[in-house]
Amino acid sequence: xxxxxxxxxxxxxxxxxxxxxxxxxxxxxxxxxxxxxxxxxxxxxxxxxxxxxxxxxxxxxxxxxxxxxxxxxxxxxxxxxxxxxxxxxxxxxxxxxxxxxxxxxxxxxxxxxxxxxxxxxxxxxxxxxxxxxxxxxxxxxxxxxxxxxxxxxxxxxxxxxxxxxxxxxxxxxxxxxxxxxxxxxxxxxxxxxxxxxxxxxxxxxxxxxxxxxxxxxxxxxxxxxxxxxxxxxxxxxxxxxxxxxxxxxxxxx
Numbered sequence: 001x002x003x004x005x006x007x008x009x010x011x012x013x014x015x016x017x018x019x020x021x022x023x024x025x026x027x028x029x030x031x032x033x034x035x036x037x038x039x040x041x042x043x044x045x046x047x048x049x050x051x052x053x054x055x056x057x058x059x060x061x062x063x064x065x066x067x068x069x070x071x072x073x074x075x076x077x078x079x080x081x082x083x084x085x086x087x088x089x090x091x092x093x094x095x096x097x098x099x100x101x102x103x104x105x106x107x108x109x110x111x112x113x114x115x116x117x118x119x120x121x122x123x124x125x126x127x128x129x130x131x132x133x134x135x136x137x138x139x140x141x142x143x144x145x146x147x148x149x150x151x152x153x154x155x156x157x158x159x160x161x162x163x164x165x166x167x168x169x170x171x172x173x174x175x176x177x178x179x180x181x182x183x184x185x186x187x188x189x190x191x192x193x194x195x196x197x198x199x200x201x202x203x204x205x206x207x208x209x210x211x212x213x214x215x216x217x218x219x220x221x222x223x224x225x226x227x228x229x230x231x232x233x234x235x236x237x238x239x240x241x242x243x244x245x246x247x248x249x250x251x252x253x
Contacts, residue, residue: 008137012056013037014044015063024123032141036248046253049081057088086110086133143169144243156194158183174223187211201235
């Protein structure tokens with residue numbers, strides 16, 4: 001999961017409030033953002049250094065004291081390894097002087113998200129901040145690589161037999177799969193009743209053939225049917241979320 005300008009930016013939430021875990025995270029992943037939650041301040045700083053230009057929203061209601069949070073954010077802003085990071089603040093604190101300190105004195109570019117506004121409005125503020133800071137880069141959706149996940153497969157019954165493939169990557173809008181064999185179809189053809197298996201979840205959906213990937217004639221790109229049931233979408237989003245957590249947890253930082 002690279003993070004250059006074209007591929008988009010990683011978005012970290014440091015010590016996120018429970019509302020982030022329960023609702024916002026799913027909404028932001030569904031919107032196509034590459035979201036990670038971090039519970040340790042020093043690990044978060046090291047990750048920002050590892051992935052320059054990343055975005056991080058900081059919950060200042062937990063962990064450090066007010067003075068320590070101020071020093072922590074200044075350190076990120078002044079360190080050559082992390083100064084290109086974009087910081088935002090999350091808090092239930094309505095103190096105007098505190099807001100002014102972060103917005104005016106420290107000039108955090110991703111704003112001060114006052115969570116008491118409610119989940120919907122707070123989520124909109126965060127999504128607006130991520131869009132303004134081009135968190136998606138040139139892509140619309142991030143992809144999770146699942147080449148090494150042998151449970152990720154697809155199969156369907158075509159006009160001339162049964163077809164089976166290994167899912168190589170998956171996003172909230174579609175998959176790339178390497179098929180053992182394939183019947184000739186025009187671009188945008190609808191493939192009926194595809195069985196998609198991902199880590200214990202089984203999805204039955206129609207899919208739309210977008211085409212092949214590059215010069216690799218046996219790797220095909222499929223989009224989900226826009227009318228795919230919400231239960232199937234939930235399986236996909238849970239898989240994406242679990243894969244992101246696994247990826248960041250395995251980094252030696």
